[in-house]
Amino acid sequence: MREVIQYFEANFNKHVEELKTLVRIPSVSFDGFSPDEVKRSAKAVEVLLKKSGLENVRILEINGSHPYVYGEWLKAKGKPTLLLYAHHDVQPPGRDEVWVSPAFEPSIRKAQGGDRLFGRGSADDKAGVVIHTASISSFLETIGSLPVNVKVIIEGEEEIGSHHLREFVNTYKDLLQADALILTDAGNFDMGVPALTVALRGIVAVEVELRALTKTIHSGVWGGPIPDSAIALCKVLGSLVDEKGRIKIPGVLEQVRPLDKKEQEELNRIPCNEKTFREQAGLLPNVELLKEGPSVLSQTWRFPSITVNAIQASSRKQSGNIINDSAWAKVSIRLVPDMDPEKVLKLLQDYIARQVPWGLELNIKVEAASGAWSTDTSAPIFNVALNALEKGYGVKPFKLGMGGSIPFVAPLTETLGNVPALLVGAEDPYTNAHGENESLLLSDFKKACLSQIYMFSELSKR
Numbered sequence: 001m002r003e004v005i006q007y008f009e010a011n012f013n014k015h016v017e018e019l020k021t022l023v024r025i026p027s028v029s030f031d032g033f034s035p036d037e038v039k040r041s042a043k044a045v046e047v048l049l050k051k052s053g054l055e056n057v058r059i060l061e062i063n064g065s066h067p068y069v070y071g072e073w074l075k076a077k078g079k080p081t082l083l084l085y086a087h088h089d090v091q092p093p094g095r096d097e098v099w100v101s102p103a104f105e106p107s108i109r110k111a112q113g114g115d116r117l118f119g120r121g122s123a124d125d126k127a128g129v130v131i132h133t134a135s136i137s138s139f140l141e142t143i144g145s146l147p148v149n150v151k152v153i154i155e156g157e158e159e160i161g162s163h164h165l166r167e168f169v170n171t172y173k174d175l176l177q178a179d180a181l182i183l184t185d186a187g188n189f190d191m192g193v194p195a196l197t198v199a200l201r202g203i204v205a206v207e208v209e210l211r212a213l214t215k216t217i218h219s220g221v222w223g224g225p226i227p228d229s230a231i232a233l234c235k236v237l238g239s240l241v242d243e244k245g246r247i248k249i250p251g252v253l254e255q256v257r258p259l260d261k262k263e264q265e266e267l268n269r270i271p272c273n274e275k276t277f278r279e280q281a282g283l284l285p286n287v288e289l290l291k292e293g294p295s296v297l298s299q300t301w302r303f304p305s306i307t308v309n310a311i312q313a314s315s316r317k318q319s320g321n322i323i324n325d326s327a328w329a330k331v332s333i334r335l336v337p338d339m340d341p342e343k344v345l346k347l348l349q350d351y352i353a354r355q356v357p358w359g360l361e362l363n364i365k366v367e368a369a370s371g372a373w374s375t376d377t378s379a380p381i382f383n384v385a386l387n388a389l390e391k392g393y394g395v396k397p398f399k400l401g402m403g404g405s406i407p408f409v410a411p412l413t414e415t416l417g418n419v420p421a422l423l424v425g426a427e428d429p430y431t432n433a434h435g436e437n438e439s440l441l442l443s444d445f446k447k448a449c450l451s452q453i454y455m456f457s458e459l460s461k462r
C-alpha cells in the first residue's frame with residue numbers, strides 16, 4: 001500500500017494534466033451542441049482507460065445514445081467486483097463573459113480553499129472519471145495488480161437525464177454485473193470534509209411554449225387588442241408558487257413523505273449554518289431564504305423545489321418594440337421520497353394548461369422524469385466506505401443526502417440485484433457546477449483519489 005500511495009502522490013500532477021485534457025473537450029450533451037464533441041470526449045476517455053491499464057476497453061453505444069465508455073480489470077480471483085461509474089458529458093457553459101477564464105480552457109487559480117481547477121466539467125464530472133483511472137493506475141503501475149476486480153462505465157448523457165439508461169442496463173446487464181457500485185458524481189460536505197451521499201432528489205422537467213400570433217409584430221401598431229405572449233407566460237409561471245415560494249400545484253406537496261421523529265432528529269444532527277449556506281450559494285444580503293423543515297441544508301434533499309431554468313421571448317439584443325409571437329420557458333421540479341415522477345408530471349402539465357389566459361396556444365414538451373433515490377446503509381460495505389473516506393481526507397465523513405439527481409443510480413442498482421451503491425465525489429459547496437466558473441479544489445481531488453485507493457484495498461480484506 002505504501003508503494004501505491006507514494007506512487008500516486010508522486011504522479012498527482014500527471015492526473016491533473018489528464019483531467020485538463022478531458023476538460024478541453026466541450027462535451028455538452030444537450031441538443032444544439034455538437035454530438036461530435038461528446039464522441040471526441042468518449043475517445044479521450046477510452047485512451048485514458050487504456051493508459052490506466054484497464055482491459056477490454058471500448059465505446060458502447062445503443063440506439064442513437066451518446067457514447068458510453070467501458071473498461072475492466074478482472075484478475076483478482078475470488079475478490080469482489082466493483083462497478084465504477086462517472087460521466088464525461090457536461091452542462092452547457094453558460095455566459096462567456098461571466099467566466100473569468102474560458103469554460104473549456106482549464107486554468108488553475110487560488111480561490112476558496114487553495115488551488116482550484118476552473119473549467120466546465122472540472123468537477124462535474126470529469127474529476128469523477130479521473131478518480132477512477134488514477135486510483136486504478138496507481139495499483140497497476142506499481143504492484144501490477146488490483147486488490148479487487150473493477151468494471152468502469154463512463155456515461156455520455158447524464159446531464160440530459162440518461163435517456164437510454166433502461167435500454168443500456170438491460171442490454172449490458174451481464175457485462176455490468178458487480179457486487180457494489182461506486183459513483184464518483186456526488187460531492188463533499190465542505191472543503192476538506194468528505195460525505196457519503198445516501199439520498200438524491202429526482203427531477204421532472206417540461207418546456208412550455210405559449211403562442212398568440214403566427215408572427216412577431218409592431219407593439220405600437222397592434223398593441224392593445226393583442227394579448228402579449230410573454231405576459232401570459234409570466235402569469236402561468238407566477239401561478240406555480242404561493243407567496244412563500246412553495247409549489248402551489250394541487251396534489252404535488254401532498255405526495256411528500258412526512259418527516260417522522262427519528263428522521264427529524266437525524267436531520268437535526270447535520271450541522272447547518274444559514275450564514276455559510278447563503279454565502280456558499282451567493283445569495284444577496286436582503287434576499288429571503290424560503291425555509292422548510294429542520295434546516296435549509298436538509299431541505300435541499302428532503303423537500304421538493306420548483307425552478308424556471310430558462311425563459312425566452314425575444315432577447316436583450318433583439319428587444320425591439322415588438323409583441324412577441326410566442327414565449328417559452330423550461331420548468332423543473334425536484335422530487336423527494338414518495339413523490340411519483342409520472343404523477344407530478346401530469347399534475348404539472350394539467351395545472352399549466354388550466355392557467356393559460358386569453359386562449360393562447362399551449363405546447364408542452366416533457367424533458368425528463370426520474371424519482372428520488374435513497375439507500376439503507378446497514379450493509380457492511382458502507383462502513384468500509386466511511387473508513388476509506390476518513391483515511392483519505394483525515395476527517396470524519398458525513399452521511400447525508402444531496403439535492404442533485406443521478407437518474408442512473410436506481411435502475412442500475414435494481415438491475416444488478418439491489419447491490420449497494422456508494423456515492424462520493426470531489427465537488428464542494430464552492431464548486432458551482434452547472435453555473436459559470438465551475439471549479440475543483442485540487443487538494444480534495446487528491447483526497448478523493450486516495451480514499452478510493454484505500455477503498456480498493458480495504459474491500460479486498462473482506
Ligand code: BES
Nearest residue numbers: 124158159160161185186187402404405
Ligand atoms: N453530479 C450531479 C448530481 C449531484 C450533484 C449529485 C451534487 C450530488 C451532489 C449530476 O451530474 C447532475 O447534475 N445531474 C443532473 C441530472 C438531471 C439532468 C436529470 C441534475 O441533477 O440536474
Ligand code: MN
Nearest residue numbers: 091124159433
Ligand atoms: Mn451535473
